[in-house]
Amino acid sequence: MKQISILGCGWLGLPLAERLLEKENLVKGSTTSENKLSILEKAGINPFLVALESESVSESITDFLSESEILIIDIPPKLRGNQSFSTPLEMTFVRKIENLIPFIEKSIVKKVLFVSSTSVYGDENDLINEETIPNPETESGKQLLLAENILLENKNFQTTILRFGGLIGEDRHPVKHLSGKENLENPDAPVNLIHQNDCIGIIESIINQSKWNEIFNAVAPFHPTREEYYTQKAKEQNLVLPKFSSEQSNIKKVVLSKKIENVLDYKFRLANY
Incomplete structure (x- = not known):
């Protein structure tokens, strides 16, 4: 039995907590x-109201981290896509992580799992693995990569970085937003997705096998084209089919998860996709 703190009990963090x-x-x-405190408590989770800001952290953070061996950080950057580093809000997410670090150092937490994204790789036309040098193009990708490095470089605790592809689940699927839309770009671009169930299963495996000081890509090992995949999913859900541009796709990025399969001996649950 372990004491685990999950910073961010949202779409992934809540069901993860329930599984743990x-x-x-x-x-x-x-x-x-x-309003969500009662939901967490009802699920058996010890609830804390924690606001991680770029200038401060809630006082409750000390009790939240107290006695926990493992900290899971699952908070999205929530940055505007076109925001540049020259804006007044530069590195907002990075500053949040920097503000969190001293509290981790003062606690007994020695293992940190940071939920990141494959957006740190950008959209190079290539096969991507954990040895690929990150080259983020979006603001969120840039700040996630900086946050990763801040955590990895800290010698007071061990950090594992988990880079998820596009998140899908029973209540979350991009086809619902693409249904009926026209002239969608990159019809031939391969999809790089991961189901909520696999997200939880992989995190469980990392904790159970004590795989720390690692970087893992977490993307299901099937990569049909966007046009093939979303057309089929729209048909399955009786949605208006999305229509893609006839122009050739200029993105061929495929994110590989061989390390997860080999190191963790993890089997992806493809039936859910």
């Missing part, structure tokens, strides 16, 4: 919404 509880771990979970 099923395995008889003790779980603390944070939210920024007072």
Whole structure:
């Protein structure tokens, strides 16, 4: 039995906490919404109201981290896509992580799992693995990479970085937003997706096998084209088919997860996709 703190009990963090509880771990979970505290408590999670800001951190962070062996950081950057580093809000997410670091150092947390994204690789036309040099193009990708490095370089705890592809689940699928749209770009670009169930299963495997000081790409090992995949999913869900541009795709990025399959001996649950 382990004591685990999950910073960010949202779409992924909440079901992850519930799964860890099923395995008889003790779980603390944070939210920024007072209304969600009762939801966490009802699920058996020790709830905390924690706001991680670029200038400060809630006083509750100390109790949230207290007695926990493992910290899982699952908070999105929430940055405007076109924001540049020259804006007044430069490195907002990075500053949040920097503000969090001293509290981790003062706690007994020695293992950190940071949920990141394959957006740190940009859209190079290539096969991407963990040895690929990141080259983020979006603001969120740039700040995620900086946050990764800040955590990895800290010698007070061990950090594992988990870079997820596009997130999907029973209640979350991009085809619902693409349905009926026309002239969609990059019809031949391969999809790089991962299901919520696999996200949780991989995190469980990392914790159970104590795989720290690692970087893992987490993307399901099937990569049909955007046009093939979303057309088929729209048909399955009886949605208006999306229409793609006839122009050739200029993105051929395929993110590989061989390391997860080999090091963790993890089997992706393709039936859910």
